[in-house]
Amino acid sequence: MKIRNILGAGAALALAISSTLAVAADKPELSIGYVDGWSDSVATTNVAAEVIQQKLGYPVKLQAVAAGIMWQGVATGKLDMILSAWLPVTHGEYWAKNKDKVTDYGPNFKDAKIGLIVPEYVKANSVADLKTDESFKKKIVGIDAGSGVMIKTDQAIKDYGLDGYKLQASSGAGMIAELTRAENKKESIAVTGWVPHWMFAKWKLKFLEDPKGVYGAAETVDNIGSLDLAKKAPDVAEFLKKFQWSSKDEIGEVMLAIQDGAKPEAAAKDWVAKHPDRVKEWTGK
Incomplete structure (x- = not known):
């Protein structure tokens, strides 16, 4: 049986x-x-x-x-x-x-959003502030070249007159690695980013204000x-x-x-x- x-x-x-x-x-x-x-x-x-x-x-x-x-x-x-x-x-x-x-x-x-993201501890509050804030060393850490946020950041560099700024192409993982290093040392860093993303749960971050509307509204x-x-x-x-x-x-x-x-x-x-x-x-x- x-x-x-x-x-x-x-x-x-x-x-x-x-x-x-x-x-x-x-x-x-x-x-x-x-x-x-x-x-x-x-x-x-x-x-x-x-x-x-x-x-x-x-x-x-x-x-x-x-x-x-x-x-x-x-x-x-x-x-x-x-x-x-x-x-x-x-x-x-x-x-x-x-x-x-x-x-x-x-x-x-x-309610998705893209833009430039910085740690809350930096003084800059607007994309325009990057023009006079030397702590960022004229560098923005990006993700993969050709992505929408990278295209818009190229435009932001021109529209806000960020002369001498270099947009560093990387990857999502590469951008996070740079952000991690900066956070650990409490250094200034600006990265291309978006919501939804888990990094907002890990660190205290903020979007830089974009009065010229280069990055658009919520998407x-x-x-x-x-x-x-x-x-x-x-x-x-x-x-x-x-x-x-x-x-x-x-x-x-x-x-x-x-x-x-x-x-x-x-x-x-x-x-x-x-x-x-x-x-x-x-x-x-």
């Missing part, structure tokens, strides 16, 4: 696994582009991928690319979606070039799909219309877990398991 029960349980498990594989085999693999150095992009993309795989049954492939290539990929259909489109200002140039080649399914995060981070996504995966298209973080604290939970050492996919899986009601709001499952 025990042997028969074990065999029966094994058969049931094999059937369940084969059924799951069959569902996945019936559905096309979906590709999502993201920027590896952007903590919000990593968190949002991994959570969405986990939900799409677990609840909607599609295999998902994540592709880490630069911002420009990310937009080009979804516009040409090489990527099925991106969840890191900062609009209307940060990625305004990318949107202008590709808006007729993609579908905007709406924001996954509202949204949108879900963008290829033109054929709605036909290829209609239930995923519907999910993208509903997938939205409720606050910076909600996405912050995932970002902090990753920053504290969890692998992105593990942090996403854990978040999905802990928030079934939120997942159901997005998928109905």
Whole structure:
């Protein structure tokens, strides 16, 4: 009897696994582009991928690319979606070039913001203050070249007459390393940054005021799909219309877990398991 029960349980498990594989085999693999150095992009993309795989049954492939290539990929259909489109200002140039080649399914995060960020202990309060504050050594630490905040910072250097200032291209991780060193020594530093980001939970930071409006007002981070996504995966298209973080604290939970050492996919899986009601709001499952 025990042997028969074990065999029966094994058969049931094999059937369940084969059924799951069959569902996945019936559905096309979906590709999502993201920027590896952007903590919000990593968190949002991994959570969405986990939900799409677990609840909607599609295999998902994540592709880490630069911002420009990310937009080009979804516009040409090489990527099925991106969840890191900062609009209307940060990625305004990318949107202008590709808006007729993609579908905007709406924001996954509202009240996003970019700009120059400094520690609260520095005297500077405005971008204009950098012109006369020698403690910054005429350097702004940036992220990957070509990203929206870098393009706007090049413009800010011109518009605010920051003669002699150099915008140092780096990466998200490189920028954080520089910020960490400055914070430890209580030195002045200006970095290109954004909200949502876990660094605001770690240090006391502030955005430099931008009276000329170079960086724009609050933005949204949108879900963008290829033109054929709605036909290829209609239930995923519907999910993208509903997938939205409720606050910076909600996405912050995932970002902090990753920053504290969890692998992105593990942090996403854990978040999905802990928030079934939120997942159901997005998928109905």
